[in-house]
């Protein structure tokens with residue numbers, strides 16, 4: 033049989049990207065601001081979401097999609113904080129993909145999520161800095177959460193994640209007095225490979241720096257809402 | 265060991281393009297910044313492709329260097345970083361120097377992710 037070469041020239045994530053584009057259009061239509069939170073295990077994603085819910089609801093209606101390898105512990109925390117938590121178990125999988133988000137929303141959309149009443153969706157990705165940033169979920173913003181205790185070398189070990197993100201939260205600032213000086217290099221290290229990163233230094237434990245974060249969140253929600261009004 | 269989803273989508277895409285013909289080679293372009301281990305990707309591919317038209321396909325990996333683009337004048341610059349060296353010092357110095365037009369606004373436009381370039385079928 034004759035050999036033939038086929039030009040493909042397509043990203044390996046093409047199938048995921050087209051699902052992500054589809055759900056992004058849906059979020060856009062309803063003016064819902066969507067945030068994808070990525071971090072290594074235990075950096076404080078769920079803590080930051082809890083704080084955000086406490087500060088902004090009930091004025092702002094927040095739905096949280098919780099990616100977790102096996103448990104529902106994080107979505108239980110979200111429900112306890114007073115927002116709607118939707119659980120996605122990846123059964124050991126190391127990241128969320130767009131199809132999982134679509135399924136989670138469609139299974140629940142009829143009964144539970146009324147898109148018209150949601151202002152913001154926060155997606156807590158699986159705790160892992162290696163690959164979640166590669167898989168588009170239809171979000172508006174991608175935020176990496178790091179904590180001061182993780183070591184300041186993370187931006188260099190996971191450059192793709194820090195380059196794809198637009199926002200960086202440096203959490204656990206309350207621990208600064210107890211850590212050796214190099215821990216403070218996290219911020220310059222991150223900026224050296226992605227100078228465009230918007231950076232928040234904060235502590236979910238003592239509340240320092242959180243008000244700037246809330247303002248940024250509220251500004252984005254407003255912008256997204258005005259966006260649909262502008263289009264309409 | 266997170267290459268399985270990549271291997272699965274490479275397989276799905278390749279089979280779709282090949283129809284019922286058998287695939288002998290898949291050329292992949294892997295960004296210098298992508299967190300992909302070719303050996304591990306290959307291992308998953310071998311497992312997943314058993315019994316499909318791609319089971320005899322060999323995977324060829326081509327590394328795509330990192331390219332920076334200036335947001336002001338749109339000039340691009342390719343950075344050659346040896347495979348066994350950390351990327352940070354190279355990248356940091358380029359960001360520090362900025363573009364020859366004086367702008368400091370550079371973005372990474374190439375060298376992330378992984379792409380299927382071509383398939384050979386028979």
Ligand SMILES: Nc1nc2c(ncn2[C@@H]2O[C@H](COP(=O)(O)OP(=O)(O)OP(=O)(O)O)[C@@H](O)[C@H]2O)c(=O)[nH]1
Pocket residue numbers: 071072073074075076077078079080106158159203204205206207234235236237238
């Ligand atoms: N000292 C200190 N501890 C914090 C802070 N924020 C969170 N923690 C603690 O860090 C631990 C992990 O926090 P989580 O919010 O569960 O982190 P996570 O990123 O959601 O973790 P996974 O979902 O398991 O990846 C908990 O014990 C928190 O109490 C902080 O600002 N300072």
Ligand SMILES: [Mg+2]
Pocket residue numbers: 077078079106156
């Ligand atoms: Mg969590």
Ligand SMILES: [Zn+2]
Pocket residue numbers: 125126127163164266
């Ligand atoms: Zn993964």
Ligand SMILES: [Zn+2]
Pocket residue numbers: 334335336337338339363364365366367
């Ligand atoms: Zn320039």
